[in-house]
Amino acid sequence: MKAPRFSYVRPASLPEALRLLADSGPDARLLAGGQSLLAALAFRLSDPQLLIDISRLPELKGVARVGDRLRIGAGTTHAALGRDPLVAAAAPLLAEAVPHIAHPAIRNRGTIGGSLAYADPAAELPACVLALEAELIAHSAAGERRIRAAEFFTGLFSTALRPEEILVAIEVPAAAAGDRHAIVEVARRSGDYAMAGVAVAATTAGAGVGTLRPVFFALGDGPVLASGAARALERGPLTAERIAAAKAALSADLDPPGDLHGGPQMKRHLAGVVLERALARIGSGERRAA
């Protein structure tokens, strides 16, 4: 399948890209890593007049510690995210998510900003940034706007980004010494989109859990924070009874649509499976990086 005809431009700077985007209106699409957009174009699911290539913009590059936060440039590829020592130390959930994202050849091109802006409900990184209570930083000609992850994802392939905005960075609170995390998913083939998955970020208090944020993916029209399950687990030890209560709470937290993998009942079952596996990791204190 061949993409429809379009024009292409690669601006040299963020201000130039913003100007082009504002001038072109809804007929333009931003091209980051292209790992979803170029496939969509091949299927002719999208018919833009102009692609604005932001993949080489210097303003979107780099990972840096900024005080008690980690700032990740939106143009950071999945592969770069997975091998960055700052990410491993301050946002290990993101590092651990990387091997789940597609395949090595795709991770070398796809970017965190592209994944978040595309907002595929089965993608890992939207769930991770919601679990981590990240802030997403968008720029437009009017300046910078910071959007909390909880307000960023607005539905199926939909975000709070405005048409004239470009996502430039993601800021994540740096993990503290006692924090725990896990990401678990079930897929038919390694690297395929998940049939069900969960990203969990937790703090510890004494021998138990302090706060806990389980965010599911491939189980709704975007990442879904399971607040009932969280309430069943917070401020206490991860006992079998409390885990069973959390799994039971998922019936109210989640309302999964069926998809080509199976119906809602199977999705609900898998949600309980991935949550239990993730909690087992959190309970064992397993952490990839200190």
Next chain:
Amino acid sequence: MSEHIDITLTVNGERVTARVEARRHLVDFLRLDLGLMGTHVGCEHGVCGACTLRVDGEIVRGCLVLAASLDGATVQTIEGASDTGEIRDLQDAFIARNAAQCGFCTPGMLMAAADLLAHTPSPSREAIREHLSGNYCRCTGYQAIVDAVETAARTRAKA
């Protein structure tokens, strides 16, 4: 801003200058414009991995990269990796183990396998399967391919 873009890049060590349609993906550019037919076109939407090749030293899906975006880039295809002798041992192991299956995925398999061995000198069978999972196409079980990659890894480890 144009439907045709001028690019200059390096392909298998040779400098190439071309005017490409903006919508032209890298594999069509290589096959149709440069006549390099080694990189295969399978699904053309990033699923099958038959078009795996290197851009700036890292493997990518050739169908998910626009030629127009590659001004200044370095591209290496199966022809290049073959001509330099870099993957001779992998190719020999594939031949010895008859690891072609139907043969359509083979160029992409070799590029993905070479990438694995460059990053992980002694991969487990599980790690080999994991790394090649992006190149699964449709025929048979990849057993001989995993064998061949394992053999090449062991031979390199002894060298």
